[in-house]
Structures are given as structure tokens and as C-alpha cells.
Amino acid sequence: MLHLRLISPADRTDAVVSLIENTVGATHLVVLPDAARTPAGDVVMCDVAREAGDELIGGLRGLRLDTTGSIAVENIDLSLSRRADRAEEEAPGEGADAVLWEQLTDATHEESTLTVTYVAFLAVATMLAACGVMLDNAILIVGAMAVGPEFGPLAGISTALVQRAPRLVLRSLWALLAGFAAAMVVTAGFSWLMDLFGLSTRSMIEAGRPNTAFIWKPDWMSFVVAFLAGIAGTLSLTSAKSGALIGVAISVTTVPAAANAAVAFAYTEYAQMWGSTGQLLANLGGIVLAGTLTLLAQKWFWARQRRRTPTAEPA
Structure with missing residues (x-):
């Protein structure tokens, strides 16, 4: 699993949240309004199966979050969650085969x-x-x-x-x-x-x-x-x-x-x-x-x- 920590301008948060909710393999969505100061905006966090990570990151870049906000990605060594297990099962392919091109x-x-x-x-x-x-x-x-x-x-x-x-x-x-x-x-x-x-x-x-x-x-x-x-x-x-x-x-x-x-x-x-x-x-x-x-x-x-x-x- 991957953990994404995003800083989103307030006017783009809805689009970011919608993208995450419609990404197969994404779960544990958290939205913290007005939590970011530099740059100012909302903090959005989620976990995503590795095999779905490249598609989600590409979508976030399509929303220009890399230029107007921030995209940080971390590897999760351990995740004890049924939702995480389900997300990995539903995501297409196998995580070991996935390439995170970014x-x-x-x-x-x-x-x-x-x-x-x-x-x-x-x-x-x-x-x-x-x-x-x-x-x-x-x-x-x-x-x-x-x-x-x-x-x-x-x-x-x-x-x-x-x-x-x-x-x-x-x-x-x-x-x-x-x-x-x-x-x-x-x-x-x-x-x-x-x-x-x-x-x-x-x-x-x-x-x-x-x-x-x-x-x-x-x-x-x-x-x-x-x-x-x-x-x-x-x-x-x-x-x-x-x-x-x-x-x-x-x-x-x-x-x-x-x-x-x-x-x-x-x-x-x-x-x-x-x-x-x-x-x-x-x-x-x-x-x-x-x-x-x-x-x-x-x-x-x-x-x-x-x-x-x-x-x-x-x-």
C-alpha cells in the first residue's frame, strides 16, 4: 500500500476527493479543511494499493495539484485494515508488478x-x-x-x-x-x-x-x-x-x-x-x-x- 498526503487549494478539493473516491484500490480517505498553511489549502490523505498508485498520481497531476499544491507519497510497511485488504484485492493486477512511473x-x-x-x-x-x-x-x-x-x-x-x-x-x-x-x-x-x-x-x-x-x-x-x-x-x-x-x-x-x-x-x-x-x-x-x-x-x-x-x- 501507498500513503498519499496532498495539499489541495480549496477550490479543487472536491475534484481531488471525487478522483480518490472513484479510484479502485483507494481507501482511508481523510479531508482536513484549511489545515495547510504553506501553501494554503486543505489537507487530503488516503491510502491506495500500489497497483492503482500510478493512475491516481497521474490523475492528481492532471488536476495540477503538483503545481498548485503538493503530492507526497510514502510506502506503508504495515497496514492492518480490512478496507486496505479489500482495496488491494479490487485493484487490478499485482502490486509487485506495478510500476510507479513518477x-x-x-x-x-x-x-x-x-x-x-x-x-x-x-x-x-x-x-x-x-x-x-x-x-x-x-x-x-x-x-x-x-x-x-x-x-x-x-x-x-x-x-x-x-x-x-x-x-x-x-x-x-x-x-x-x-x-x-x-x-x-x-x-x-x-x-x-x-x-x-x-x-x-x-x-x-x-x-x-x-x-x-x-x-x-x-x-x-x-x-x-x-x-x-x-x-x-x-x-x-x-x-x-x-x-x-x-x-x-x-x-x-x-x-x-x-x-x-x-x-x-x-x-x-x-x-x-x-x-x-x-x-x-x-x-x-x-x-x-x-x-x-x-x-x-x-x-x-x-x-x-x-x-x-x-x-x-x-x-
């Missing part, structure tokens, strides 16, 4: 912003991966994968493509490319510094490194893994099961590939640099393609499911 767009927009924190996380992850490839240590590689924040912009690109939002595409693409460029420059400098202090040598990058050699040897299996990870990551975002993102992060070699490219450049090992760059591009492309197709499939499936579900009286 929430997804807002989340990916925030995570696709090029911030100092984002670049710092990506740079630290890339430097950790650099240590991993130099030492041929798979544990460090896995740790670097988990730290990397690059899935946010990748999901932002997929969401923007499905929603036809070119500005978000450009914003996400800028965060992705600028973030990796900055992280790789920092990692190249880090490699030179490590070499200066004798903590790393050219022989390390020239060694066979059986545990991490796959990073600069891209093949179709790399693309397949990235594609599957993109599906899992997108599903984890749309179903609010964020824990699955950790599994996604440690299954795709985006950050390690960027790190190996930077280290190889620092030691003028250009064959490894281009191989790692190919691995990076294959992984990024596979995730974006998978994310976009997954969202399109969810959009189609949900629209078809709603058409097949008979309309019920609101709870």
Missing part, C-alpha cells in the same frame, strides 16, 4: 545528477579496482563493483528513453560519461603515484593475471551477463526491491574495466587499454538495452493486464 522518474533523475559525491564514489571504486587488477585480486574487484554508483545514470537513460524525455537522457549520459572520464583520469594519476612509491610496477600490468584477465578480453558472454544484470537491476528498481542492486553491481565489470583501462594507459599498455574500453562499452550498452526493453515490456504487460481486469467498486 517515482521511477524522480529516483533516476536524482541518481543521474553529476555531483561531487557521485564522482567521488566512482573514483574510489575505480581506484579500488585498480588495486585489484594490479594485484590480480578478485576480492578487491568485487568490492569495487559494489561501491560503483554507475547503475543510476544507466537506469536514468533507460527510463528517459521509454518516457521520451530527451533532457533526462542527456543529463544521465553526461553523468555517466563525465563521471567515468573523471574517475579514469584520477585512477591514472593514482597509478603513477603508486609507481612513484614503488607500490606497483609495469611487471604487474604485464603479468598474466589469471583471476582478472577477463576484464580486458571482452566477448559475447560479457554482453550477455550485462544484459541479464540490466534486467535484474531494472526489476529491482520498479518493484522497490533495492537489495537486488547489490547483486547487479557485482556481476558487471564496468568499474573494473574502466580501472584497467586507466592503469594500462598509465603504463602505455595500449592493447589492454583498448580491450578494457571495449569491455566497458559492451557492459554499458548491454545494461541500457536490457533496461529499456524491460521497462517497455512492463509498460505493455501492465496496460494489457489492466484492460483484462474488470472494473470494481472503490473500497
